[in-house]
Amino acid sequence: MDMKGRHFLTLLDYRKAEIEYLLDLAIRMKKGEEKRSLKNKSLAMLFQKASTRTRVSFEVGMTQLGGHALFMDMSTTQLGRGETVGDTAQTLSRYVDGIMARLYKHTDIEELAKYAKVPVINALTDLYHPCQTMADMMTVIEKKGKIAGLKVVFYGDCGFNMFNSTAIGFSKLGADVVACCPNLPNYTINEKVMERARKEAIGKISVEHDAMKAAKDADVIMTDVWVSMGQDAEKAKRLQELKDYQVNSKIMAQAKKDAIFMHCLPAHRGEEVSADVIDGKQSVVFDEAENRLHAQKAIMAELMG
Ligand code: CP
Ligand code: NVA
Numbered sequence: 001m002d003m004k005g006r007h008f009l010t011l012l013d014y015r016k017a018e019i020e021y022l023l024d025l026a027i028r029m030k031k032g033e034e035k036r037s038l039k040n041k042s043l044a045m046l047f048q049k050a051s052t053r054t055r056v057s058f059e060v061g062m063t064q065l066g067g068h069a070l071f072m073d074m075s076t077t078q079l080g081r082g083e084t085v086g087d088t089a090q091t092l093s094r095y096v097d098g099i100m101a102r103l104y105k106h107t108d109i110e111e112l113a114k115y116a117k118v119p120v121i122n123a124l125t126d127l128y129h130p131c132q133t134m135a136d137m138m139t140v141i142e143k144k145g146k147i148a149g150l151k152v153v154f155y156g157d158c159g160f161n162m163f164n165s166t167a168i169g170f171s172k173l174g175a176d177v178v179a180c181c182p183n184l185p186n187y188t189i190n191e192k193v194m195e196r197a198r199k200e201a202i203g204k205i206s207v208e209h210d211a212m213k214a215a216k217d218a219d220v221i222m223t224d225v226w227v228s229m230g231q232d233a234e235k236a237k238r239l240q241e242l243k244d245y246q247v248n249s250k251i252m253a254q255a256k257k258d259a260i261f262m263h264c265l266p267a268h269r270g271e272e273v274s275a276d277v278i279d280g281k282q283s284v285v286f287d288e289a290e291n292r293l294h295a296q297k298a299i300m301a302e303l304m305g
Helices: 016-031 053-064 085-093 106-115 130-144 161-172 191-200 211-215 232-241 249-254 285-304
Strands: 042-047 068-073 098-102 120-122 151-155 176-180 205-207 220-223 260-263
Touching: 016 130, 016 161, 016 285, 042 053, 053 068, 053 285, 085 098, 085 106, 098 106, 098 285, 106 120, 120 130, 120 285, 130 161, 130 220, 130 260, 130 285, 151 161, 151 211, 161 176, 161 191, 176 211, 191 205, 211 249, 260 285
Parallel strands: 042 068, 042 098, 098 120, 151 176, 151 220, 176 205, 220 260
Antiparallel strands: none
């Protein structure tokens, strides 16, 4: 499988076999069964938004592979003073072997990729968070032994980056994905993205507005913050409109007994998830966070190696 030089902007661009290959590589690298090297290679990491996990896991991942990562806060680069995305991409490509970017608008990362001569990895935009979903799928494989045939239910804001990537990735690998959200345009599924996802989906992507009904027989219960980065002005409205979609013990009780709870983090206890669920036995959120490191090492090794 040769993925050298490719961008990683959305899982829509990767075939099922390629995703499975990357997940298998990540699991083997985590177990120490396979070693990869990016010795003397550099990764530029462009951040327009805050991050804990993404920044640290990419930076540590490059160190572990023998390379180097450069943290670039957009506000202290010339991009913040009006240099174009295209000029930045062409300039960085003369120095580094890969560019990782966390940007507000997905169209900006597409622009970056258009001009870059090295692989561009999406570390979150408004539309997708593919690296998170790779770590999530890896975690589900570790916990459940498979993805095909499982029922994954995503609670809350199903119109944004995390639901989009979850639906694309998990359905492509054969899981049924349920969006459990209010029947309001802000939170329901992005039909354009889902139309593309369904073209290659093996599992079903569906919507259920009844929070209790949605959880029935679920293998995986997942959620994300109700107020994503960049949505702070709508905070009060969002908390009010999403309040019936909290993942709590009543929801978990409807799911299968061995269901797992997942969250990309950061979490807001008492909002999208109750403390007893995220801190309880069914929660795998820190394995999920750890797997960001392993999944991204596999992606970087393949694309930049
Ligand atoms: N899940 C995730 O991307 O976390 P950070 O925002 O901390 O990077
Ligand atoms: N939907 C969240 C994910 C954070 C990792 C956000 O965009 O802020």
